[in-house]
Every structure is written in structure tokens, then in C-alpha cells.
Amino acid sequence: MEDIRQEIDQDRRAFIRKVLGGTIAGSLLLVIPMPASAVLRVAEQIPGMQEETEVFTKKRFVFVVDITACIGCGSCCVADKAEYNVPDGNYRTWVERYIIDDHDDVYVDSPNGGLDGYIQPREGLPHPTRDTFFVPKLCNMCEKPSCTQVCPVGATYKTGDGFVLVDKTRCVGCSYCVQACPYSVRFINPETRTAEKCTWCYHRVRKGYLPACVSVCPTQARKFGDLNDTNSEVWKILHEPHVVSVLKPDMGNQPALHYVGLRREVV
Amino acid sequence: MSVGVHHAEGVVSLANYVFPNDVHIHWSLMIVLYPYITGIVAGAFIVSSLYHVFGIRDLKPISRYSLIFALAFLCCATWPLLLHLGHPERAFSMFLTPNPTSAMAGFGYIYTAYLILLVHEILFIYRPTMVALWQQSKGIMRGIYAFLSFFNNNLSRESLELDHKIINFLAGIGIPMACVLHGYVGFIFGGIKANPLWATPLMPVIFLLSACVSGIAGIIFSYMLIKKFSGGTIDVACIRTSLKFLWGFFILDFVFEMLEVFTHYYMSTHHWHVLENLLWGPLYTTYWTLQVKVFSVIPFILLGILCLVKLKDRIILFFAPIVSLMILAQVLLMRWNVVIGGQLMSNSTRGQVFFTPEWAGREGIIAAIIVMTAPLVILFILSRIFPLWIHEEQPQET
Ligand code: SF4
Ligand code: SF4
Numbered sequence: 001m002e003d004i005r006q007e008i009d010q011d012r013r014a015f016i017r018k019v020l021g022g023t024i025a026g027s028l029l030l031v032i033p034m035p036a037s038a039v040l041r042v043a044e045q046i047p048g049m050q051e052e053t054e055v056f057t058k059k060r061f062v063f064v065v066d067i068t069a070c071i072g073c074g075s076c077c078v079a080d081k082a083e084y085n086v087p088d089g090n091y092r093t094w095v096e097r098y099i100i101d102d103h104d105d106v107y108v109d110s111p112n113g114g115l116d117g118y119i120q121p122r123e124g125l126p127h128p129t130r131d132t133f134f135v136p137k138l139c140n141m142c143e144k145p146s147c148t149q150v151c152p153v154g155a156t157y158k159t160g161d162g163f164v165l166v167d168k169t170r171c172v173g174c175s176y177c178v179q180a181c182p183y184s185v186r187f188i189n190p191e192t193r194t195a196e197k198c199t200w201c202y203h204r205v206r207k208g209y210l211p212a213c214v215s216v217c218p219t220q221a222r223k224f225g226d227l228n229d230t231n232s233e234v235w236k237i238l239h240e241p242h243v244v245s246v247l248k249p250d251m252g253n254q255p256a257l258h259y260v261g262l263r264r265e266v267v
Numbered sequence: 268m269s270v271g272v273h274h275a276e277g278v279v280s281l282a283n284y285v286f287p288n289d290v291h292i293h294w295s296l297m298i299v300l301y302p303y304i305t306g307i308v309a310g311a312f313i314v315s316s317l318y319h320v321f322g323i324r325d326l327k328p329i330s331r332y333s334l335i336f337a338l339a340f341l342c343c344a345t346w347p348l349l350l351h352l353g354h355p356e357r358a359f360s361m362f363l364t365p366n367p368t369s370a371m372a373g374f375g376y377i378y379t380a381y382l383i384l385l386v387h388e389i390l391f392i393y394r395p396t397m398v399a400l401w402q403q404s405k406g407i408m409r410g411i412y413a414f415l416s417f418f419n420n421n422l423s424r425e426s427l428e429l430d431h432k433i434i435n436f437l438a439g440i441g442i443p444m445a446c447v448l449h450g451y452v453g454f455i456f457g458g459i460k461a462n463p464l465w466a467t468p469l470m471p472v473i474f475l476l477s478a479c480v481s482g483i484a485g486i487i488f489s490y491m492l493i494k495k496f497s498g499g500t501i502d503v504a505c506i507r508t509s510l511k512f513l514w515g516f517f518i519l520d521f522v523f524e525m526l527e528v529f530t531h532y533y534m535s536t537h538h539w540h541v542l543e544n545l546l547w548g549p550l551y552t553t554y555w556t557l558q559v560k561v562f563s564v565i566p567f568i569l570l571g572i573l574c575l576v577k578l579k580d581r582i583i584l585f586f587a588p589i590v591s592l593m594i595l596a597q598v599l600l601m602r603w604n605v606v607i608g609g610q611l612m613s614n615s616t617r618g619q620v621f622f623t624p625e626w627a628g629r630e631g632i633i634a635a636i637i638v639m640t641a642p643l644v645i646l647f648i649l650s651r652i653f654p655l656w657i658h659e660e661q662p663q664e665t
Contacts, residue, residue: 091287108284108617124281137286146461152371153360172360173353175293176371182461184286184614188293193353251460267616 042209047229049208056160059226061256063200063211064234064244065136068261069221072097072134074117076213076222081115083201083212090187092198093138093213098265101127106265135266136222138213139164139185139198140247140255147177147186147197156195162256163202168194182251200224283618292610292622296635297347299606302452302474303481303599304344304642309449310482311337312385312441317512319392319438325508332655333486334389339646341382346638348374350629370455381448388437390415391430393653395422400654411652449478456605463538464545464609469527476520477598483513484594489646491588499656503580506587514570517594521563524601537616545612549619554604562597566590 044050049057072095080086080093095114099107099122107125118134145164147156155170156177166177171194178186178195186197201211205224209215214222225234237260238244245262246255259266311333317323318330349355365372390397398420401412419426453474456465487509494501528546531539546554569590573583611619625631 089287089290094287096284105282106617107281108615110284110287113287126281146459148366149368150370150459151366152369152374153357153364154366154369170357170360171354172357174351174371175353176369176455178288178293179610180459180461182614184288187288187291188353267614 044208045210045215046205046208046224046226047232049205058228059161060228061141061162061200061205062225062227062234062238063138063141063257064223064225064237064260065138065257066221066223066260067133067135067263067266069219070095070134070136071219071221072114072118073218074114075216075218076136077113077115079212079216080198084196086196087190090189090196092185092196093136096135096137096266097122098133098135098263099125099129100131100265101125102130103127104130108265133263135259136213137183137185138257139200140183140253140257141200143254143256144252146180146182146251146253150176150180152176159202163200163205164197165199165202166195166197168192168196171195182248182253284615285613285618285620286615289610289613289615290620292607292620294351294606294610295622295630296624296632297351297630297638299599299602300347300635300638301344301351302449302606303602304340304347304638305452306449306474306478306481306598306602307485308337308341308344308381308482309445309475309478310480310484311340311486312445312482313479314483314486314509314512316438316442316445319434320442323508323512325504328502328505328657329486329490329509331392331653331657332490333482334385334392335649335653335655336486336489336646337482338385338389339649340642341378341385342645343638343641344378346641347635350634350638370451370458373451374455377444377448377451381444384437384441384444388434388441389653390417391434391437394419394430395427396654398422415652446475450475456609459609461614462609463531463541464605464612467527469523470605473520473523473527473601476516476523477601479516480513480520480594481598483509483516484591484598487513488588488591488595491584491591493655501584503583506583507574510570510583510587510590511574513591513594514574517567517570521567524563525559541612541616545608545619549611549621550604550608553600554608558597558600558604562593562600566593566597569593 046059049059052059074095077091077093077095084092086092091113093113094110095118096108096110097114097118101107105127107122109122114134114136141162141164143162145156145158148154148158148164151157151171152174153170153172155168155172156164156166158164168189173188173193173195175188175195178188181197186195188194189196201209201213204211210224211222214224223234223237225232227235227238229235238258243261244258246258247262248267314326315330315333315337318326349358352358361372362375365375394416397412397416401409401416401420404412450471453471456462456474457467457470459465487506491501491506493499528542531542569586572578573586573590607622611622613619624635626633628634
């Protein structure tokens with residue numbers, strides 16, 4: 001009886017010790033940063049990015065959208081909404097559906113920004129469809145952005161490596177930038193009452209990962225990469241004979257977002 | 268904001284495509300009022316300068332009143348902006364850390380400079396009056412008047428002459444500043460290349476001219492109204508001259524407004540296709556019917572008759588307030604059509620939205636009415652301190 005009791009006591013003590021130890025160790029883990037080697041490392045998606053130590057990289061990022069590849073599944077929009085918790089009715093990125101009928105009339109729509117995917121054909125059009133395609137839209141990361149030009153407090157600005165970002169702690173919510181962007185990619189977030197837009201997932205890119213929409217696109221219609229890297233896919237696309245163009249070139253904004261197979265119907 | 272994508276019958280609505288973010292109207296009633304109020308300020312100042320700088324003696328009876336009127340509106344010029352901002356508590360950053368390339372960042376500076384100038388101009392013009400009132404009044408008012416006359420009761424010839432020089436100087440730089448204040452507001456819109464309705468170098472000019480027009484009309488209307496209710500006599504010569512100026516400025520204003528549309532039509536670039544759909548679409552009633560046909564053509568003809576035909580005083584006094592009120596409505600409609608109209612067409616160039624302002628809320632109709640009534644209340648308070656009319660005070664005159 002005595003031995004049994006002793007054994008139980010010992011077990012109890014050991015148990016309490018273990019629990020305490022585990023709790024303390026667990027809490028310590030929360031406060032003490034883990035050595036880098038211990039972190040689960042996701043394979044780098046942008047070559048050389050994780051070795052970058054400078055505040056601004058020397059890379060020259062471009063975004064390429066291949067219109068001929070987009071199937072209008074809306075995965076990118078879903079990923080984007082999840083990544084940023086975008087409020088309903090506002091869009092950091094969206095996918096448009098173009099339909100050209102045999103009278104050469106053009107019909108464009110983007111119900112819910114394409115979030116639900118284009119599962120059903122468009123109804124009610126008066127003539128048979130001749131051609132149809134999808135066009136994803138996002139921030140053009142203009143070389144000469146009109147949004148940063150007009151912001152009265154400099155809350156929207158261009159980083160040293162070419163990203164146009166919004167500092168929501170400085171934004172006064174005047175909407176001037178929303179008016180100034182020729183591509184309508186900006187909106188005022190109803191919760192924060194500040195301007196918001198696509199950032200090309202700056203936080204991911206800085207860690208060497210591709211933008212969320214790029215990594216989920218099943219057909220690789222969205223591509224992202226460094227133009228200074230002659231091995232990158234984007235370099236090849238922009239330097240080989242492809243039909244490549246930008247949106248609204250006459251605005252003079254010089255977008256860093258390029259479209260492969262851009263059609264004249266697209267605005 | 269209740270904005271609905273228009274669903275007209277048939278193909279039209281099928282072809283109507285608005286960028287998903289373009290269904291929101293971000294600049295609503297408050298941004299309509301903002302240029303309206305600054306315009307009235309600039310216009311009223313110009314009325315007073317016509318007397319003080321250009322020596323149009325007929326305008327003497329309203330020369331002081333128009334300055335106080337301008338000040339009352341200037342006090343409220345920032346209200347609509349603050350009501351509009353998502354974070355008004357950060358508004359001061361526009362002063363502290365302005366972005367030099369932003370058209371909007373200059374507003375704080377221009378506004379403040381203009382406010383300082385206007386207040387000084389008023390104080391110098393009123394100094395003899397303030398000194399007289401200082402001597403007469405008692406208690407707290409005595410202190411106020413002493414302060415407003417810079418605690419200086421020297422009304423000697425030399426000192427009045429010096430005052431006069433200062434007034435001329437202030438009025439002289441006041442004119443270009445009033446023009447800058449409002450031309451600049453036009454530039455806030457005119458500099459937005461993304462918007463084909465706004466992006467025209469004519470925008471500052473049109474804004475400036477319509478500012479003069481609304482200022483003069485506001486002065487005529489309120490002058491007659493105040494006189495009517497306070498039982499004073501209306502100076503008909505002054506009204507006649509003001510109407511002439513109103514007509515003159517309105518000719519320029521209206522012609523430029525029409526020329527702008529006509530030039531777009533004549534050039535027929537791809538922008539025209541967008542503007543055409545806008546002007547004959549969601550903007551048809553407020554632009555063509557109200558702004559152009561009712562509130563421009565009719566006052567235009569009326570003003571022409573009032574200025575060119577020899578009419579009895581009675582008729583002038585009957586039509587002057589009507590015409591002025593119509594002109595005030597015209598300018599308000601013009602602001603609406605520019606500010607709201609510009610946002611009704613999507614950057615997709617393929618569609619438009621419709622907009623109905625809401626009643627409640629920071630940018631609703633009720634707030635707008637309050638913002639527009641506030642200057643009148645301020646004007647009333649100011650009139651308790653500054654006698655609006657020259658004959659109300661002691662023999663001193665400027
Ligand atoms: S697309 Fe619009 S928001 Fe993006 S950088 Fe260009 S102007 Fe700015
Ligand atoms: S809404 Fe914010 S980011 Fe945009 S212009 Fe105004 S202050 Fe700048």
C-alpha cells in the first residue's frame with residue numbers, strides 16, 4: 001500500500017514537474033525568438049530575395065498578366081480577399097469578363113469583382129458570342145504614379161524599389177488619390193476610413209514569396225519577377241517577341257504591370 | 268451614399284460596365300459646397316475691391332458689407348473639408364508635412380494667408396469706426412472695440428492716410444490672392460488627368476469666373492434681403508452697377524462653360540464619347556435642363572434686359588434679387604455637375620452610375636444645410652460688432 005502510494009506521489013510530482021516545465025518552456029518559446037534554422041522555411045519563390053539585407057532591394061519588379069491564359073476562375077480574387085480581409089464591395093484586384101458578339105459589340109462585366117469565378121455564361125445578350133476572354137486587374141505600380149503626386153500628406157508614396165504603398169496611419173482619407181488613379185484600383189476602406197489598394201503583396205515579396213494571387217493562379221496567368229534577372233520568366237516575356245502592352249499608355253503613368261495579349265477592347 | 272448602377276432597359280444596361288471600385292462616390296455634397304463657399308468668398312472680395320481699388324463709387328454702400336460677408340463665409344470654408352475627411356483629426360498634417368506635388372496640400376496655406384489678409388483689410392477699413400465705438404461703448408464691448416482698433420485711437424490725418432495706404436496695398440494684393448484662392452480650387456479638379464470632365468486647363472478659369480459671379484449675386488441678394496427686413500433703403504444706383512458687373516462676369520463665365528463643352532464636342536476625341544454619355548445620361552437634368560437652360564439662359568437674358576433697357580427703379584428692385592438667386596443656383600448646380608458629374612462616369616469609359624445624396628450623415632443634405640446656414644449666423648454675429656452700412660455709424664468714412 002505504502003509503495004503504491006509512494007509511486008503515485010512520485011508520479012504526481014513528475015507529472016506536475018512536466019506540466020510546469022512544459023508551460024514555462026512553451027511561454028518562453030512565445031517570447032524568445034526562435035533561431036532562424038528552427039523556423040519552418042518555405043522555399044524561396046523569388047531568387048535571391050531572402051539574402052537581401054538592404055532596406056530597398058536593387059531588384060526591378062514587374063507584374064505580367066497573360067490574358068491568353070486567364071480562365072476566369074477567380075482564385076486570385078479569393079486569395080486576395082483572404083490575404084487582406086478586403087471589405088465587401090471593394091476590390092484590390094478583380095477579373096473582368098469580355099464578350100464580343102458577332103455584331104462586334106463588346107460587353108464587359110465583373111460581378112462581385114470576379115470573386116465567385118465565371119461559372120455561368122453571361123445571359124441576355126442579344127447576339128451570338130464571337131469571342132470571349134478574361135482580364136485580371138490590379139495596381140499598375142506606375143513609374144509615374146498619379147496617386148502619390150496628389151496625396152496632400154504624402155501618405156501614399158513610392159518605395160525605393162518601386163512599390164507604391166499607403167501608410168494608413170498617415171492617410172487623412174481625403175480620397176484625392178482615388179480620384180487621381182486612372183485605373184480605379186483604389187478605394188476608401190470603410191472600416192479604417194483610409195485609402196487602400198493592391199500592394200503586389202509587398203510583405204510577402206520582402207520575404208521572398210510571390211504575391212498571393214500569383215501563387216494561387218492555376219494557369220500562371222499572373223507572373224511576377226525581377227527585370228534585372230535575365231533568367232526570370234518576366235524578363236523573357238518582356239524581351240522576346242510577344243504582344244505585350246500596358247493599360248492606358250496615353251495617361252503617361254508608365255505602369256510596371258504588363259499584359260500579354262492585351263486586346264484593344266480592354267480599357 | 269446610395270449609389271446604384273443604372274439598369275436601363277435592354278442592351279444599354281448590358282453594355283454599361285463600371286469598374287467595381289467606381290460605384291462609390293467619394294466626393295459628395297461637402298466637396299460640392301467647398302468650392303461653392305470659397306467661390307462666394309473670392310467673389311465678395313472682388314466686389315469690395317471694385318470700390319476700394321478700381322474706384323467704382325456706386326458700389327460704396329456695399330463695399331464694407333461685402334468684406335464682412337466674405338469673412339463670414341471664409342470662416343466656414345474649411346468645414347465641408349473637415350466633414351469630408353475620413354480622419355479630420357489628421358488634417359493638420361497637411362500643414363506640417365505637406366506633399367509639395369499635391370494640389371490639395373496648398374489649401375491650408377492659401378486659406379490661412381487669405382484669412383489673415385482679409386481680417387487685416389477689414390480692421391484697417393473699420394479702424395475709425397472701431398475707435399468711435401470704443402469711445403462710446405462700455406463693458407466687454409469696450410474691450411473688444413479697443414482690441415479691434417489695435418488699442419490705438421489716433422485718428423489724425425496722417426494716421427488715417429497711412430491706414431488708407433495700407434488698405435490700398437492689402438486690397439491690391441487681395442485681388443490676386445482671391446484669384447489664386449479660387450483659381451487654385453479649380454486646379455484641384457483641373458489637374459486630375461484621369462477624369463475627362465475635370466482635366467482641362469479651362470477649369471481654373473471657369474471656377475474663377477463663376478466665383479466672381481456667385482460672390483456678386485450673393486452680395487446683391489443678401490444686401491437687398493437684409494435691407495428689406497431691417498427696413499433700410501436700398502441704393503438703386505448701387506444695385507444697377509452691381510447688376511452690370513454681374514452680367515459682365517456672367518457673360519464670360521457662361522461663354523467659357525459652353526466653349527469648354529463645345530471644344531470637347533468639336534475635337535471629338537475618345538473623351539467626348541465618355542462625356543457625351545455623361546451629359547446626355549445621368550447628368551442631363553442637372554446639367555442641360557437646370558444649369559444651362561433654366562438657370563443660365565433665363566438669368567442671362569434677364570440681366571441683359573436689366574442692364575441695357577432703361578427700366579424703372581421698381582422693376583430693377585423686383586428683378587435684381589430674383590436674378591441673383593438664380594445665378595446663385597446656377598453656380599451651385601455648376602459645382603454639383605463638375606464635382607459629382609465627374610465621378611458618375613467610370614474610368615472604364617463604358618459606364619456610369621447614378622447618385623442621390625443621403626439626408627443624414629456627415630456628408631448628407633442636413634449637414635450641407637447646416638454648413639450653408641452657418642455663414643449667415645456668423646454674418647449676423649459679425650454685424651453686431653462691425654456696422655455693415657456706412658450710414659449707421661458716426662461721420663467717419665473711408
Ligand atoms: S495604378 Fe493607380 S494606385 Fe496604382 S500606382 Fe498607378 S496611379 Fe497609383
Ligand atoms: S486618401 Fe489618404 S492616401 Fe489618398 S490622397 Fe488622401 S491622404 Fe493621401
